[in-house]
Amino acid sequence: MYTDLTDKVVIITGAATGIGKAIAKRFASEGSKVVINYFKEEENPEGLVKEIEEAGGTASIIQGDVSKEEDVQGFVRFAHDTYGRLDIYVNNAGIENEVPSENLPIEDWQRVINTNLTGTFLGCREAAKYMLEHGIKGSIINVSSVHEIIPWPHFAHYAASKGGVKLLMESLALEFAPDGIRVNNIAPGAIDTPINAEKFSDPEKKKGVEKLIPLGYIGEPEQVASCAVFLASDQASYVTGTTLIADGGMTKYPGFQAGKG
Ligand code: NAD
Numbered sequence: 001m002y003t004d005l006t007d008k009v010v011i012i013t014g015a016a017t018g019i020g021k022a023i024a025k026r027f028a029s030e031g032s033k034v035v036i037n038y039f040k041e042e043e044n045p046e047g048l049v050k051e052i053e054e055a056g057g058t059a060s061i062i063q064g065d066v067s068k069e070e071d072v073q074g075f076v077r078f079a080h081d082t083y084g085r086l087d088i089y090v091n092n093a094g095i096e097n098e099v100p101s102e103n104l105p106i107e108d109w110q111r112v113i114n115t116n117l118t119g120t121f122l123g124c125r126e127a128a129k130y131m132l133e134h135g136i137k138g139s140i141i142n143v144s145s146v147h148e149i150i151p152w153p154h155f156a157h158y159a160a161s162k163g164g165v166k167l168l169m170e171s172l173a174l175e176f177a178p179d180g181i182r183v184n185n186i187a188p189g190a191i192d193t194p195i196n197a198e199k200f201s202d203p204e205k206k207k208g209v210e211k212l213i214p215l216g217y218i219g220e221p222e223q224v225a226s227c228a229v230f231l232a233s234d235q236a237s238y239v240t241g242t243t244l245i246a247d248g249g250m251t252k253y254p255g256f257q258a259g260k261g
Helices: 018-029 046-054 069-083 106-133 156-179 194-200 203-210 221-232 254-259
Strands: 009-012 033-038 058-063 088-091 139-143 182-188 243-246
Touching: 009 018, 009 069, 018 033, 018 046, 018 058, 018 088, 018 139, 018 221, 033 046, 033 069, 046 058, 058 069, 069 106, 088 106, 088 221, 106 139, 106 156, 139 156, 139 221, 156 182, 182 221, 194 203, 221 243
Parallel strands: 009 033, 009 088, 033 058, 088 139, 139 182, 182 243
Antiparallel strands: none
């Protein structure tokens, strides 16, 4: 338990599913007031709100597209109107698709960059603006990826977006440090969520991914959520401008395990 998170107000984007959903549940269990953004109507997280409330937590939902400026401004306004403040903003929404780069359509490039990079920029900007205006020493957390470090053929647009989020985070951490606003990334490795459902339903593909993970297994969304509450809490009060990697060791050159290389 991070008792300082009680009554803190947190917005989490793309939080109807996967990692964002686990982050929402974890903040709610810490006593935070949670604003759950969702994107697609079929993902409407009313059930998640009910689950959180039945467990004694507080949550509300707002539909919107992180790549649209007016929607992101609406998320912050909604948090203020509903709970009176904003302390923590988690840029979690993200998308990917596999395309050999010589055939990568401009539409796919723009969709991925607009969601993953521009969406994160808008969330950071609006959260920081609010925190500065209200004198709140808040925390901004971006869910990037191990692909802010590891190149990824056929997913070049995704890797470019997450690499962009790395330097965006580091630049903003430096910019807002004098105001006490901390900005950090979490870089998950392979996590069992809907984004990977198709890949992990194929046992061969799943085994191939597991081989890249020194700890030997695919991570759970809750293992990423525990990084988010840590980074938002006072236990991380001296942590800014850094990426917390939650990848079972994937970024540590598993090809060199057992003396190989
Ligand atoms: P997911 O598909 O379950 O979650 C992504 C969420 O983002 C969905 O709820 C989706 O509706 C939402 N979203 C998509 N476009 C949006 C938009 N324009 N506006 C608002 N919401 C939008 O997958 P996930 O694994 O939970 O992904 C969460 C984040 O974690 C993503 O940023 C992803 O890149 C990152 N990530 C995931 C993994 C993994 O292995 N699962 C690894 C590294 C990074």
